[in-house]
Amino acid sequence: MTPQEAKQHSTNLVMVPTTFLSHFAQMCGQAKERFENDIEIPFDDSWFFAPTNVYNPYMAWSAMGICLTGYKNLPSNEYRYIRKSFFNLGCEDIDISSYYHLNDENPVAYRLNVDQASYAFGHRHVHNTDGTERELVIMMLRGTSDTTEWLSNSEVADSIADGDFSRLVNHEGFWNTAEKAFRDLRTYIQRYDIDMSDARLWVIGHSRGAAIANALAAMIDEDTSLGVTHDRLYAYTFSASRVTMRKDYNSATFDNIFNVINPEDYIPRLPPYGWGIRRFGRDLYLPSIATRYADYRTYLDDFQTMFKQWTHMEFPAFHGNAEINALERELHNICPDIPTMYQRKRFSHAGTLTFAQYFTLFTDLAAVSGRTLALEAADFAKYGTGTFRDFLGFFLRNEIHGHNAPAAHQEEGYLIKLMLCCKYNIDIEQGATPDVTRLSVYGPASITVKDRGGAVVGSISKGRIDDKLYETNNFIAMYVDDTTGEQSVWVPDSGDYHVTLRAETNEPSKHPIDARVSTLDPEGNTLTQTYYTNIALPKQALNESVDWTLLAQQHQGTAASHFNDVDVSVEIRGIGQLNEDEAFVSFYEPGAHSMPIPKPEVVCDALGFLNATAGDHGIIHAHHGRHAKFLGWFAPGTAPKHAPGTDLTHAEPLSTEESYVLPLTHSTTLTAWFEKR
Known part of the structure; x- marks a missing residue:
């Protein structure tokens, strides 16, 4: 349903006043205080007599507004924000008791509150246009606070002790918390003797609360013991992480669950898609500059104005989702699957860690101890020297030293965008269909994009984006990957844009370039590529720009026949006898996740490049410790000349660079050879 259609059906729409506390500027170190904002959210009784599997954009706006007021409810402010929302919605028997011990001012919360969350309950009567009256129960699940709830977010499969991760069905941290929420919802219904035989239930949540709400709604869809059936459950989530390994996650059973996602937000991209983990229900994508350019431009000015008005600071934007795509890929490269997350010992200069242990330590320091220790968290960079370097680098750039990542996830941003989608009749049910095409160049060439009027809207030269364009009105998405040499622009499909290339070497014929033309879905998966x-x-091209369209016509492009399935896998082999407590490669025994990690300690590591498409350039990494040296990357079946054994052919390495960039056309496995010093 488009916003215009939803408004036409909302014949008794009213605007409900409420208040929220914005902490974003304080969190970013841009203000000493937090700021109260009075807002209004829409509400119409008739929504709850419509089919539950039809998305209602005004209902999403309302739900996100309630979720926004769910944050920063503390003893010192008498939990007044969430109370006000439920009271002004006309609810009775409002229950926010979980907030009393799950809040940032309760020191116990920093130590004990893992598989828990705060939520609010309320119920009221709703009336249809024909006079029909029904009971409505509202349940709002709050997102992560600065407590150990963060550790639950990383608790994917902690309980599996026998190494058989194939038994995993759902993300344990979210599912365990959803089971508790289910029990508490049942208790609330019974305490106030609410007849659910014909009642409606509205489940909503943002961030961690969204993931729990997603799991909870799926439970209710299959377990009718609450008295609620699929046709009376409305579920709206915002920035939900992935929660389930089930193959029927998007079946008709769960088509009343709507997950609203900002493509520039990294939280919905975790755990990585490549594990096969998904969200229940339907994913809907807000416009972004690299996915739905026309819609994004429609509301951008209003969005920036409102965000500054509410938060008292400028919006720190990513200007695209390429960094988020790279983060998810890096996590998948580190952990190709869930067993690797828990059992593969990884190398860092601060010691051996599995990724599960590394992530727990990182979130414990950066989140559990509170944002006041954010700079101390930067000291954790020593753990990133090695296998975790690029993963940690994202958070150092965009979460600790910069604010792009929290801004893309921020609850104010989600609400403003949903409001403006309603104002401008932007249909986010079309959000998965891109209206831009990505052009990437690898090699010594600059890219310039001009609009119909001749104004430059995109420019990358010598591996650097012309960031002065961000001060103009019509710039496009641009991205540079310093590791692979990728230079990309996202050219809108509508309008007359002119793309040119220019050589950045005196002998362009001796330094040819590679290029790719692609469309991507909002989560970075390739849809088409030539x-x-x-x-x-x-x-x-040394003195004047060359038209890309003409250049492409003069060369034979190759259309990729399948997508996101080219893998450069890596193996590790070593020469020489290490110390007894060291190893080139080591894995935990099944079920052993103890800290500190038992010996042996790994002295090297390597990362592959997964889920690529033919035409991409990938990068693989080798890491060596003090007792090992890197000999090079070797093709399948080959080895260094002095390697022992006769099962391999002695050959020269493909590269002796620890970080090796290569064009990809098909899957392969390369071996990183090390030797004891």
């Missing part, structure tokens, strides 16, 4: 190799720019 790639070009060994393009020698003409001599005139």
Whole structure:
């Protein structure tokens, strides 16, 4: 349902006043105080007589507004924000008792509150246009506070002790918390003797609360013991992480669950898609500059104005989701699957860690101890020297030293965008269909994009984005990956845009470039791709720009026939006898997740490059410790000349660079050879 259609059906729409406390500027160190804001959210009784499997954008706006008021409810402010929302919605028997011990001012919460969450309950009567009256129960689940709830977010499969991770069905941290929420919801219904035989239930949540709400709604869809059936359950989540390994996650059983996602927000991208983990129900995507350019431009000015008005600071934008795509890929490269997360010992210069242990330590320091220790969390960078370097680098750039990541996830941003989608009749049910095309260039060439009027809207030269364009009105998404040499622009499909390339070497014929033209879904998966190799720019490209369209016509492009399935897997082999308590490669025994990690300690590591598409350039990494040296990357079946054994052919390495960039056309397995010093 489009916003215009939803408004036409909302014949008794009223605006409900409420208040929220914005802490974003304080969290970012841009203000000493928090700021109260008075807002209004829509509400219409008739929503709850419509089919539950039809998305209502005004209902989403209302739900996100309630979720926004669910944050920063503390003893010192008498929990007044969430109380006000439920009271002004006309609810009775309002229950926010879980907030009393699950809040940032309760020191016990920092130590004990793991698989828990705060939520609010209320109920009221709703009336249809024909006079029909029904009971409505509202349950709002709050997102993560600065407590150990964060550790539950990383608790994917902690209980599996026998190494058989194939038994995992749902993310344990979210599912365990949802089971508790289910019991507490039942208790609330029984305490106030609410007849659910014909009642409606509205379950909503943001961030961690969204993931729990997603799991909870799926439980209720299959367990009717509460008295609620699929046709009376309305579920709206915002920035939900992935929660289930089930293959029927998007079946008709769960089509009353709607998950609203900002493509520039990393929280919905965890755990990684490549594990096969998903959300129940339907994913709907807000417009972003790299996915739905026209819609994004429609509301951008209003969005920036409102965000500054509410938070008292400028919006720190990513200007695209390429960094989020890279983060998810990096996590998948570190942990190709769930067993690797728990059992593969990884190398860092601060010691051996599995990723599960590393992530627990990182979140414990950066989140559990509170944002006041954010700078101390930067000291954790020593753990990133090695296998975790690029993963940690994202958070150092965008979470600790910068604020792009929290801004993309921030509850104010979600609410403002949903409001503006209603104002401008932007249909986010179309959000998965891109209206931009990505052009990537690998090699010594600059890219310039001009609009119909000749204004430059995109420019990358010598591996650097012209960030002055961000001060103009119509810039497009741009991205540079320093590790692979990728330079990409996202060119809108509508309008007349002109793309040119220019050589950045005196002998362009001796330094050909590669290029790819792609469309991506909002989560970074390739939908279509044509790639070009060994393009020698003409001599005139030294002094004048060359039209990309003409250049592409002159070269034979190759259309990829399948997508996101090219893997460069890596193996590790070593030469020489290490100390007794050291190893080139080591895994935990099944079920052993103890700290500190038992010996042996690993002295090297390597990361592959997974889920690529033919035409991508990938990078693989080798890491060596003080007792090992890197000999090089070797093709399948080959080894260094002095390697022992006769099962391999002695050969020269493909590369002796620990970080090796290579164009990808098909899957392969390369071996990183190390030797004891």
